[in-house]
Amino acid sequence: MFGRFAQFETREEYLEFLNAGVEFVGARDGEPIGRYNVAPGTRVLLLNQRDDKLHLDPVHWGYQPAWAKESGRPPLINARVETAATGRMFKPLWNTGRALVMADGWYEWKKSPDDAKIKQPYFIYHESKEPIFFAAISRFHPDALDAQEDDGFVIVTAASDKGLVDIHDRRPLVMTREASLEWLSPETTPERAEELAHDCAIPADEFAFHPIGKAVGNIHNNGESIIKRIYNPLV
Known part of the structure; x- marks a missing residue:
């Protein structure tokens, strides 16, 4: 399960890289966001397109519709690309709630083949160190004054391949810039969104990764030191 990432550059840098060609509603803040340890259950800036304008809204990472809450099911933070477009839980979100999460990389824990209790965290990012969009x-x-009970989002995940599968068997879905923009557009049909999700992911061999210290395991730790490479990994 994918559950931790970094979002530390400025809004301006993410938006400039995306180069959407669509009017952005809001301040192009030049202050770094500075979140090196974004965890589920927190509010995250969600890039979404409403009509012909882009918006950034703070939305809870995790989704639990009323019927799931009543049955005692915990909030979900990921949706598998293989089933998200058709399953009961996520089909309504897929049809009308597609969005992007701006990021600089994500974290996964690699298990020791000899002892599953031994896990080594890794930071994974684009080899160019450019922004990525989940x-x-x-x-x-x-438009509500207060967050509603059923507000939330999940990040779409896909199967890992090539070198990334050595770290974890799943990864967040990161599409090309062009596909990401089409994904956002309200004019994109759910069927076309499926095609984008399955055909336009950035290849695994364009990502790099390195081992990092255990500090990332505590969500209260936040700072650039978290992503620093270590040279004596456990796994």
Whole structure:
């Protein structure tokens, strides 16, 4: 399960890289976001397109519709690309709530083949160190004064391949810039969104990774030191 990432550059840098060609509603803040340890259950800036304008809204990472809450099911933070477009839980979000999460990389823990209790965290990022954008699906009420109980989003995940599978068998879905923009557009049909999700992911061999210290395991730790390479990994 994918459950931790970094979002530390400025809004301006993410938006400039995406180069959407669509009007952005809001301040192009030049202050670094500075979140090196983003965890589920927190509010995260979610990039979404409403009509012909882009918006950034703080939305809860995790989704639990009323029927799931009543049955005692915990909030979900990921949606598998293989089933998200058709399953009961996520189909409504896929159809009308597609969004992007801006990021600089994500974290995974590699298990020792000899002892599953021994895990080594890794930081994974684009080899160019350019911003990346996770495909997300969401439900929220941007015009409400207060967050609603069913507000939330999940990040779409895909199977890992090539070198990334050595770290973890799943990864967040990161599409090309062009596909990400089409994913956002309200004019994109759910069927076309499926095609994008399955055909336009950035190849695994364009990502790099390195081992990091255990500090990332505590969500209260936040700072650039978290992503620093270590040279004596456990795994």
